Amino acid sequence: MVLLLLHHLGLTSVHEFADVKFICVCGTNERAHEIAKAFNVNNDMRELGRSRFVVYKVQNVIVCSHGMGGPSISICLNELIKALNMACNCADVTFIRVGTSGGIGVPPGTIVCTTEALNEDLEPFYLTNIMGKKMKYPAILDTGDIEEEIVVVHGKTLSTNCFYENQARTDGAFCSFTQDDQRAYIRKLYSIGVRNIEMEIVTFAAIVHRAGLRAVAYCITLVDRLEDQALIPPENIDVGKLISTIVRIVGKMNKGLCRHCLAFGTRRGKDLVTRCELRQHDRAEDLWIVAGDRVFGVSEFLLEHPGGQRSLLKRGGGAMDCLEDLAFHSQKGRWMWDNFQVARLVECAPG
Numbered sequence: 064m065v066l067l068l069l070h071h072l073g074l075t076s077v078h079e080f081a082d083v084k085f086i087c088v089c090g091t092n093e094r095a096h097e098i099a100k101a102f103n104v105n106n107d108m109r110e111l112g113r114s115r116f117v118v119y120k121v122q123n124v125i126v127c128s129h130g131m132g133g134p135s136i137s138i139c140l141n142e143l144i145k146a147l148n149m150a151c152n153c154a155d156v157t158f159i160r161v162g163t164s165g166g167i168g169v170p171p172g173t174i175v176c177t178t179e180a181l182n183e184d185l186e187p188f189y190l191t192n193i194m195g196k197k198m199k200y201p202a203i204l205d206t207g208d209i210e211e212e213i214v215v216v217h218g219k220t221l222s223t224n225c226f227y228e229n230q231a232r233t234d235g236a237f238c239s240f241t242q243d244d245q246r247a248y249i250r251k252l253y254s255i256g257v258r259n260i261e262m263e264i265v266t267f268a269a270i271v272h273r274a275g276l277r278a279v280a281y282c283i284t285l286v287d288r289l290e291d292q293a294l295i296p297p298e299n300i301d302v303g304k305l306i307s308t309i310v311r312i313v314g315k316m317n318k319g320l321c322r323h324c325l326a327f328g329t330r331r332g333k334d335l336v337t338r339c340e341l342r343q344h345d346r347a348e349d350l351w352i353v354a355g356d357r358v359f360g361v362s363e364f365l366l367e368h369p370g371g372q373r374s375l376l377k378r379g380g381g382a383m384d385c386l387e388d389l390a391f392h393s394q395k396g397r398w399m400w401d402n403f404q405v406a407r408l409v410e411c412a413p414g
């Protein structure tokens with residue numbers, strides 16, 4: 064008898080998760096197939112599981128559908144994260160939500176990269192109830208800051224529990240507000256920086272963050288809700304543009320070009336420094352340390368470092384390579400280091 068390990072993914076084995084670096088999630092099975100095909104340049108795409116969701120592996124990428132809404136994506140993410148844990152993959156894994164959404168103040172077909180996910184209270188938390196206890200998890204995302212040639216709008220995303228009234232639509236079975244209320248609400252969303260509405264990102268961000276992993280979200284818009292509520296027919300929206308953007312982003316990250324220098328979160332880490340420059344940053348108020356070729360500015364962390372100030376000070380200016388120390392830290396700790404990266408170390412130019 065085959066023991067079904069992960070019921071909703073339809074997975075009976077997790078060994079394929081051991082070398083995974085990226086997990087792309089999207090709403091439908093068809094979209095998951097399209098995304099996996101776009102990654103399939105080496106002809107190594109395989110379907111790993113099919114039940115409520117469908118799971119593909121191609122290169123070091125898992126592509127999985129998650130259905131609609133917070134409850135559905137939460138089941139999907141629980142099983143994907145469990146698969147990573149069971150496969151002992153506690154390495155650097157990035158989850159990418161690839162989706163559709165209603166835009167606010169951006170033309171249909173815009174790719175919105177979520178900077179902050181809001182719940183229906185317009186707060187950046189995923190609210191849930193566990194055994195009668197109200198739980199509130201912070202919905203934290205990395206903001207992809209990736210390719211200048213791709214037009215991506217950065218903005219907040221509102222995640223709702225239903226597509227209709229909760230997204231201020233008057234075209235569902237029920238409507239408890241006027242068109243004026245609708246317009247005022249959408250304008251209010253725009254004024255606080257919301258650029259799109261969909262149904263999963265707040266749950267996605269909080270669950271992936273809770274697992275200590277990295278989450279980014281890119282959604283294409285199907286309508287500008289400041290103008291209209293009717294969606295543009297799918298054939299008139301270039302979802303392929305979103306998919307090829309994701310493939311390029313993952314490709315760059317895989318080549319190591321973008322992970323720390325070009326990509327996520329801050330723009331820090333773009334600069335290159337030589338060892339001579341590094342040596343000059345050896346004082347508490349201007350302290351840099353090095354791990355391999357990554358240079359970290361740690362002055363602001365000195366007082367908080369659990370190992371004490373001295374252990375950082377004696378490594379200042381690149382006096383010791385901290386690669387082994389870095390490996391010693393928990394995954395969360397290593398990601399904290401990411402925030403402190405200021406540069407990459409390069410060899411001094413000869414002469």
Ligand code: R2B
Nearest residue numbers: 090131132163261262263
């Ligand atoms: C975007 O599109 C779906 C609703 O039509 C939902 O899954 C979402 O977030």
Ligand code: URA
Nearest residue numbers: 163164165260261262
């Ligand atoms: N998905 C949503 O949730 N809302 C839209 O307006 C479009 C797609």
